[in-house]
Amino acid sequence: MRRARRLGALVVSVLAAATALGGSASAETVQSFHTSLDPASVRESVRYLVENYRVTEQEALRRLELQTDGGKLDELLRRDRGAEYGGMWLDQDRGQLVVAMTKPAAAEPYLRAMPSRSAVRTQQVQHSLQQLTAAKERVAAKVGAGPDAVYLPSVSESENRVVLWERDWVARAKAAVATETNTAQRATAEESGMVVSRVLKNPNALATPNVDLGFCHPLYCTNYGPMRGGLRLDMKRDDGTWGGCTSGFNLRSTGGGFPGKGWVLTAGHCMRTKTNNTPTQHNGNDVLQQHGIEKSSYPYDYAALPYVNDAASTKWLEGQTGRNRVLKYCRNGGMDSNGDTPCGAQATSVDEYITGARKLAEIKAGYVVCASGTASSKVNYPDSVDSGAGAGYLVGTRCGRVLSTDVGINTDLCARPGDSGGPLFSQADHAALGILVGNQQSRSGPCQAGELNNYAPIETITTDLSERIASQGSTFAVITTPNG
Structure with a gap:
């Protein structure tokens, strides 16, 4: 009897050690990894789900928490069940997380650790995500x-x-x-x-067409920094007219030739064909250089713009805190208040603090996401620049859904000319996902059903930025801390 007890104790200790070392989990060792969300922090995402899927606010919050838990589940299955795990996506029509497995039973210990096993369904597939990724890399x-x-x-x-x-x-x-x-x-x-x-399909660029000189919106930013995603950037064309895009995220380069340097990320096509080198403005102020490190062929459509001088860098970034902000500004009233563009409190500026960045493979179909943009019309904003968005389209933040991913991120978010470069982010985990490149419909005016817009992934951009200047050894990343 004593020998049996010693043997049992040994088995328990071995299992505990294996779990501590990150070994594969069993039904007895998988711990709950649920994350509860503050409803106030995801208000716009909740409203999107309530208005588009006719669910209660409680159900909408559950789906957003399922989205967050899915990210952790994805991490665990990649680590422990890589040979069987085939990926996942959210089915918003059913309110379920779909987990693809070559052997569905292998996922069960993890799914039982979810708050509601019935909210997750498995789908048997032929290839694991490891096999697919290896094939992609070979190709x-x-x-x-x-x-x-x-x-x-x-x-x-x-x-x-x-x-x-x-x-x-x-x-x-x-x-x-x-x-x-x-x-x-x-x-x-x-x-x-x-x-x-x-x-x-090549997205239609959503940079601003030829317009007269004007000031940016929203916020007008008369008190200046910090620079943040969702602000208007105006660029002078060679014919003397001005056009504009939207700032995406603040970047920081470390090491190598650009140690500790701050940059603003936007779409690369916003700078295409411009050779006059007039500084890029925000609200009539010279803030950024017209050109930086840039490309303009989707999904490599980005521009990392340096500040025009040290004084501008201090004024708009280095002398400020809260450098990881994205602006949320909701004006979905009037002609633009349909179910495709639900947002939060109207005409109120609130900052979303970005605390991480997601790789393209971590962004799943069905995820609820939000974006900010500055496209506008003089009909609605007579004191600001007309970006060519069309009357009835209002600047600010909109939330929607990831439809699919390929080399980019495809969403049902609404966007118009002038929104290019704007940030795509997740309220559920406060993560930077991508920047707007363009759309497929060439629409004007208020949002309509069936919008389709394309975003360049943050991972693609920061990886390419770092590799392009590899000879100088600098690494680029989204700023994800207040003083980053």
């Missing part, structure tokens, strides 16, 4: 995926396959693409049906 190496490549691969978790996307506008700009095309065809054929080819 990427063969086609030379990068900013200048015609072909870019991505993992489609809901389809359980890799999609090799053809950027036909990049192909048209090249003198010869036969070699790339042949390589892409071979790479697809060599993956035994795991990879399919599709043509990627």
Whole structure:
């Protein structure tokens, strides 16, 4: 009997040690990883769900908490069940989290640790996420995926396959693409049906068209900094007119040739064709250089702009705290108050504090997300610049849903010319996700049903920024702390 007790104690201690060391969990060792959300912190996201899916505020909050818990579940399954885990997404029509598994039973200990097992359903698939990711990386190496490549691969978790996307506008700009095309065809054929080819739609750029000089909105920022996502940036064109976009996130570069330098992130196409080098303005003030480190071919469509001088850097960033802010400003009244654009308290400026950044693979279909933009019309804002948004479209923050991800993030958020570069973020975990590049409909005026807008992933941007200046050794990241 004594020997049996000693043996039992030994088994318990071994299991405890394995758990402490991060080993695979069993039904007995998986602990609850639920995160409760403050309803006030996700007010706009809750309203989006209430108005679009006709659910109660309590149910909307549950879905947002399920979204947050899904992020932790994704992390655990990647770590412990990588050989069986195939990815996940949120089914907002049913209010469920869908977990793809080659062997669904392998996920059960983790799903039972969720607050409600019935809120999660498993879907059996052929390939694990590890297999899909490995296939994507093999294809990427063969086609030379990068900013200048015609072909870019991505993992489609809901389809359980890799999609090799053809950027036909990049192909048209090249003198010869036969070699790339042949390589892409071979790479697809060599993956035994795991990879399919599709043509990627090029988003319509949402930079402001030619307009007269004006001041930015919202906020007008007469008290200045800190600079934050969701503010108007005005750029002078070579013909003397002014256009504009929206600031995305504050960036910081560390090490190498740009140690400790602050930057503002926006869309790269906002600077395209401009050679006069007039400083980029906010509310009539010279704030940023017209050009920085930039590219303008989706999803590599970004510009990291340095401050125009040390005085501007101090005034708009370094002399301020709260450098990780994104502006929330809701004006969805009048013509723009339909169910596609629910927001929070009207005509009130509130800051969302960004505390992290998500990789593209961590952003799932069905996730509720929000974006801020500064597109406007003189009909609605006679004292500000007309961005070409059309009468009835109001500046500010809107919330919506991730429809899918490919090489970018596709959402049902509403946006118009002038919103380009604006921040896409999650209220559920206060994470930076991407910046607006463009849309598919060329719409004007108030938001309508069936909006589709495309965002360049933060991961793609910061990775490319760091690699582009690798010879100088600097690394770029979104500022995620008040004094970062």
